[in-house]
Amino acid sequence: xxxxxxxxxxxxxxxxxxxxxxxxxxxxxxxxxxxxxxxxxxxxxxxxxxxxxxxxxxxxxxxxxxxxxxxxxxxxxxxxxxxxxxxxxxxxxxxxxxxxxxxxxxxxxxxxxxxxxxxxxxxxxxxxxxxxxxxxxxxxxxxxxxxxxxxxxxxxxxxxxxxxxxxxxxxxxxxxxxxxxxxxxxxxxxxxxxxxxxxxxxxxxxxxxxxxxxxxxxxxxxxxxxxxxxxxxxxxxxxxxxxxxxxxxxxxxxxxxxxxxx
Numbered sequence: 652x653x654x655x656x657x658x659x660x661x662x663x664x665x666x667x668x669x670x671x672x673x674x675x676x677x678x679x680x681x682x683x684x685x686x687x688x689x690x691x692x693x694x695x696x697x698x699x700x701x702x703x704x705x706x707x708x709x710x711x712x713x714x715x716x717x718x719x720x721x722x723x724x725x726x727x728x729x730x731x732x733x734x735x736x737x738x739x740x741x742x743x744x745x746x747x748x749x750x751x752x753x754x755x756x757x758x759x760x761x762x763x764x765x766x767x768x769x770x771x772x773x774x775x776x777x778x779x780x781x782x783x784x785x786x787x788x789x790x791x792x793x794x795x796x797x798x799x800x801x802x803x804x805x806x807x808x809x810x811x812x813x814x815x816x817x818x819x820x821x822x823x824x825x826x827x828x829x830x831x832x833x834x835x836x837x838x839x840x841x842x843x844x845x846x847x848x849x850x851x852x853x854x855x856x857x858x859x860x861x862x863x864x865x866x867x868x869x870x871x872x873x874x875x876x877x878x879x880x881x882x883x884x885x886x887x888x889x890x891x892x893x894x895x896x897x898x899x900x901x902x903x904x905x906x907x908x909x910x911x912x913x
Contacts (some may be wrong), residue, residue: 675778696730702908706775709885711899714906720775722748724906730785738785740799742767743800756822767822769833771815778806779863781833787872798869803883805902810838830854858889862902875912881905 667778868881
């Protein structure tokens with residue numbers, strides 16, 4: 652019987668050579684793997700925010716309690732989306748809080764020991780501007796978990812001090828003559844008083860308007876809805892007038908907000 656030789660076609664030759672080349676490239680340590688990456692496209696998200704705020708004015712002196720101021724915030728934020736699930740956020744919010752502070756003074760008479768104090772009802776209004784870095788982690792479908800950190804600036808608009816006096820006549824006279832406020836006033840503004848000689852004088856404001864805080868927080872996001880909470884640590888002394896060298900007043904606080912993406 653004669654032996655039959657079958658010649659490979661040109662297409663089969665090409666296919667065989669391609670397979671050999673692919674195998675050689677796979678084991679070639681110098682090869683460069685082509686990776687398909689989606690190109691980053693700039694985008695941003697606008698959100699409306701409403702929430703609950705609880706501030707605490709923390710003092711370094713014993714005569715001033717550390718009150719909690721409760722209130723609400725309303726504002727808007729803008730998120731600039733970056734690669735690797737990162738984003739930067741800023742915005743503007745209006746906040747209003749209220750709280751009660753008792754300021755104790757040394758009694759001027761034995762009959763009123765431990766009853767000399769001024770009750771301050773604080774109405775606080777301010778603007779806040781956050782500058783935060785966010786990292787978002789997808790959990791399931793449109794459900795995301797996110798974390799943030801960064802500074803926040805608070806700009807005081809007004810802090811009205813409604814005073815209720817629990818003082819003896821001697822204590823009231825002694826405090827009034829030394830420039831201690833004993834009437835309702837704005838703590839960001841000064842006020843006039845008469846000293847022990849009856850001379851009219853001016854007392855400078857009590858507090859600085861500008862407060863810097865550093866905060867951390869996080870929350871959950873589903874579609875265009877976001878629930879966020881965080882805590883902010885006050886960094887600078889808010890006292891403009893310091894009765895003693897160690898007088899300090901910081902404002903810390905936490906909040907929880909509901910956000911809606913437009």
